[in-house]
Amino acid sequence: MNNNDMMEKEEIFSKVLRAGRRTYFFDVRSTKAGDYYLTVTESKKFTNDDGSFHYKKHKIYLYKEDFTEFNSILNEMTDYIINEKGDEVISERHQKDFKKEYDTDTLETSVDGSSTEKFTDVDFDDI
Numbered sequence: 001m002n003n004n005d006m007m008e009k010e011e012i013f014s015k016v017l018r019a020g021r022r023t024y025f026f027d028v029r030s031t032k033a034g035d036y037y038l039t040v041t042e043s044k045k046f047t048n049d050d051g052s053f054h055y056k057k058h059k060i061y062l063y064k065e066d067f068t069e070f071n072s073i074l075n076e077m078t079d080y081i082i083n084e085k086g087d088e089v090i091s092e093r094h095q096k097d098f099k100k101e102y103d104t105d106t107l108e109t110s111v112d113g114s115s116t117e118k119f120t121d122v123d124f125d126d127i
Helices: 003-009 063-087
Strands: 011-019 023-028 038-046 053-064
Touching: 038 063, 053 063
Parallel strands: none
Antiparallel strands: 011 023, 023 038, 038 053
16 A cells, blocks of 8 residues: 555544444545545444354545535434434333333234234143
C-alpha cells in the first residue's frame, strides 16, 4: 500500500457508541485531496453454535456536501419517532426484566380452527 492509500484511510477523529450487540464507529477521514468526510460503521456481533463469534459490518460514507440535508432528515426522523412513541425503550431485547403481558380474552386456535383452550398436558415419560 503506498503512502497516498495510507493517507486516505487515516482517521482524523473518532468516536465509538456501544449499544448492546451493536457498536457504532464514527470516523472522520481524509481524502487524497486533503478534505474530510465521515464514515459511520455499524458492527454487530453474532455468536456461532460452537461458541465462536463473528462480526457483520455495514458502512456509510457521508461527504460534506450532504451534511446539512442528512442532518436535517436525521433530526426530523428521530424527532418524529420520539414524538410518536416517546423516548422509553419498549423492545424485549432492550429490557432484561421485560415480561410479556398476554391478553386473556384471546384464545389461540389450532391449524384446523379448533380452540386450544382445553388441552391435556402430556408427560412424554408416561408414553
